[in-house]
Amino acid sequence: MSNQLPHEKGFHISWDQIHRDSRALAWRLDGRGPGDGGAWKAIVAITRGGMAPAMIAARELGIRLVDTISIKSYDHQAQGDAQVLSRPDPDMMGDGTGVLVIDDLVDSGKTLEVVRALYPNAHFATVYAKPKGEPMVDTFITGVSQDTWIFFPWDMALQYVEPYRGKD
Numbered sequence: 001m002s003n004q005l006p007h008e009k010g011f012h013i014s015w016d017q018i019h020r021d022s023r024a025l026a027w028r029l030d031g032r033g034p035g036d037g038g039a040w041k042a043i044v045a046i047t048r049g050g051m052a053p054a055m056i057a058a059r060e061l062g063i064r065l066v067d068t069i070s071i072k073s074y075d076h077q078a079q080g081d082a083q084v085l086s087r088p089d090p091d092m093m094g095d096g097t098g099v100l101v102i103d104d105l106v107d108s109g110k111t112l113e114v115v116r117a118l119y120p121n122a123h124f125a126t127v128y129a130k131p132k133g134e135p136m137v138d139t140f141i142t143g144v145s146q147d148t149w150i151f152f153p154w155d156m157a158l159q160y161v162e163p164y165r166g167k168d
């Protein structure tokens, strides 16, 4: 990582950016549900990364029924088998009809594949999508190349960096 140029280090997302992009996702989904007037009945966030976008979308869309499904598939940047640690009330979920399932991003598509198998009729939405995972997502805002690592604001802190041309 340390001998890469700044633009090769990854795609760094600020809080402001994820807020704007999550709002854009909500607006794109507005009125596209199967209920009256295109309503959605609930939002399910895929923890942990989906929680911030799901909260922002729930607020934009006026949805108060918000639940989580807990999946763990990465340890740092290494992917293992996706494990479902907890899931929403089965009576509320049914086959997923009318439920918006939200995550921060789709990369290999493995996480969404697991959730899709549980709720085949839910609508799957992510803020960011890499090409491999795109077939697993119904709606996303920004496409990112497969070899880019996305850094989210909850994983970062402001810190000093050396000037690009080095110290004087």
Ligand SMILES: O=P(O)(O)OC[C@H]1O[C@H](OP(=O)(O)OP(=O)(O)O)[C@H](O)[C@@H]1O
Pocket: 046, 047, 048, 049, 050, 071, 072, 073, 074, 075, 079, 103, 104, 105, 106, 107, 108, 109, 110, 111, 112, 133
């Ligand atoms: O499409 P995939 O290759 O499955 O990758 C995408 C998933 O990986 C990350 O979650 P992670 O499992 O790291 O957990 P976290 O959300 O708790 O950070 C990200 O938030 C997505 O949920």
Ligand code: HPA
Pocket: 074, 105, 107, 148, 149, 150, 151, 152
């Ligand atoms: O690019 C990524 N950034 C953060 N978390 C991730 N989990 C899978 N891919 C990514």
Ligand SMILES: [Mg+2]
Pocket: 046, 047, 048, 049, 050, 103, 104
């Ligand atoms: Mg996640």
